[in-house]
Amino acid sequence: MMRRQDVFHYGAMGSLVLLIAWCVAWEMWIAPLHPGGSWMVLKAVPLIFPLAGVIKRDLYTLQWTSMMILLYFTEGVVRGWSDRTHPWLGWGEAGIVLVYFVCAILYVRPYKQAARKAAKELLDKINQVH
Structure with a gap:
């Protein structure tokens, strides 16, 4: 049986990897600001740096990345609210971030x-000593 802490760890790891993939796909293929x-x-690059710490369950990394x-x-x-053609991409990003944060x-x-x-x-x- 999986412990609750494991569920939160896998949730953080999975949502961080998903957010990296989401950002790359969004800006390269799905709805880039410029064609191509x-x-x-x-x-997406700043999200790659803490990935190793999140995988290793480093508390400090999980704290500052949150x-x-x-x-x-x-x-x-902002992009979900303002984008007229693909607002779901912005709302999806916000949702993935909420999963990671929680x-x-x-x-x-x-631990805290x-x-x-x-x-x-x-x-x-x-x-007591004094």
Whole structure:
């Protein structure tokens, strides 16, 4: 049986890979700004850098990418709202980002709670000594 943390990890990994593929397909083939592809495809490059950390379950990577990825959410909403021919691409991007964000936050949460508890216990021990 799969643990809940595994589900969140696979959700974060899968949505990040899907978002990279989505951005490339969008800007190269489905609806590029210019025929034959667009330099906008480069927006997928920053998503490639944290991929190894997300795969390795690095908490720090999952934390900072959960904030960085909100830029893609913003782009998805703006383009979903304003694009007259392919708004579903923008809304799809925003949806994929939401999946990543929720999975990353829920994956990191128990570790953050454990760290807070350990820090509190350490402070309590220090206070007992004095």
